[in-house]
Amino acid sequence: MLELDDDHYATLVAHARDGYPNEACALLGGRDGSVERVYALPNAEASPTFYVVEPKAQLRAMTEMDDLGLDLVGIFHSHVATEAYPSRTDVELAAYPDAAYLILSLADQDAPMLRAFRIRDGQVTEEELRRRTAGQPAPAPREPVPGGLDGR
Amino acid sequence: MAVEVRIPTILRKHTGGEKAVTADGDTVRDLLGDLDRRYPGIAGSLLTGDGALHRFVNVYVNDEDVRFLGALDAKLNDGDVVAILPAVAGGS
Numbered sequence: 001m002l003e004l005d006d007d008h009y010a011t012l013v014a015h016a017r018d019g020y021p022n023e024a025c026a027l028l029g030g031r032d033g034s035v036e037r038v039y040a041l042p043n044a045e046a047s048p049t050f051y052v053v054e055p056k057a058q059l060r061a062m063t064e065m066d067d068l069g070l071d072l073v074g075i076f077h078s079h080v081a082t083e084a085y086p087s088r089t090d091v092e093l094a095a096y097p098d099a100a101y102l103i104l105s106l107a108d109q110d111a112p113m114l115r116a117f118r119i120r121d122g123q124v125t126e127e128e129l130r131r132r133t134a135g136q137p138a139p140a141p142r143e144p145v146p147g148g149l150d151g152r
Numbered sequence: 153m154a155v156e157v158r159i160p161t162i163l164r165k166h167t168g169g170e171k172a173v174t175a176d177g178d179t180v181r182d183l184l185g186d187l188d189r190r191y192p193g194i195a196g197s198l199l200t201g202d203g204a205l206h207r208f209v210n211v212y213v214n215d216e217d218v219r220f221l222g223a224l225d226a227k228l229n230d231g232d233v234v235a236i237l238p239a240v241a242g243g244s
Contacts, residue, residue, distance in 0.1 A: 025240065050242075050243035050244075052239055052241040053240040055237075059210070059212055060215075077242055081244065093239070095160075095239070095240075096238065
């Protein structure tokens with residue numbers, strides 16, 4: 001399970017929309033399955049079908065996480081025209097088994113859909129995502145929200 | 153040249169779980185060769201069959217991406233810190 005704040009969610013959606021029509025990417029620092037910091041980073045490939053986090057920005061973000069005692073709890077990218085599910089390329093290049101892989105689909109621009117997965121040894125399993133609203137504990141169980149996390 | 157090499161989680165199976173190790177080399181190429189002698193198999197995750205740096209592996213010398221320092225020919229000095237990070241990459 002991964003928890004993130006509404007603000008984190010809004011940052012990710014805005015970053016994906018800024019990058020459109022190319023894929024956008026970000027790293028999520030946190031602790032114990034809870035996101036504390038979003039690093040919206042450049043896609044060095046500037047492509048609608050491919051992303052590589054710009055390597056120096058990746059190092060800077062990871063070094064800062066180390067300095068703050070944060071773990072890389074999530075790796076985010078957008079799919080501009082396909083569903084929020086790991087592609088074959090996503091699975092082949094997944095090198096961080098301890099991070100959740102978050103994918104935001106912008107296939108329906110009015111209803112972005114965010115889902116999270118673990119990708120380990122080529123196996124994909126969906127992971128629950130929870131959004132925290134400021135000042136409130138995480139709701140449980142979560143109801144589908146229009147335009148929200150799972151878009152169902 | 154004795155250089156500290158920071159090892160990413162995914163490669164620590166080669167280093168007995170060590171996060172950072174010491175290896176020798178005047179260039180990044182020599183360093184990776186020495187690393188592979190000390191930790192057999194680790195270079196296979198970093199280099200292609202032709203001996204080039206794998207496209208989805210980032211190697212940094214003192215925080216600079218080696219692709220801007222001559223790639224595997226990048227020179228090393230005593231006390232340099234080399235970091236290895238798998239690229240964060242994918243696609244739809």
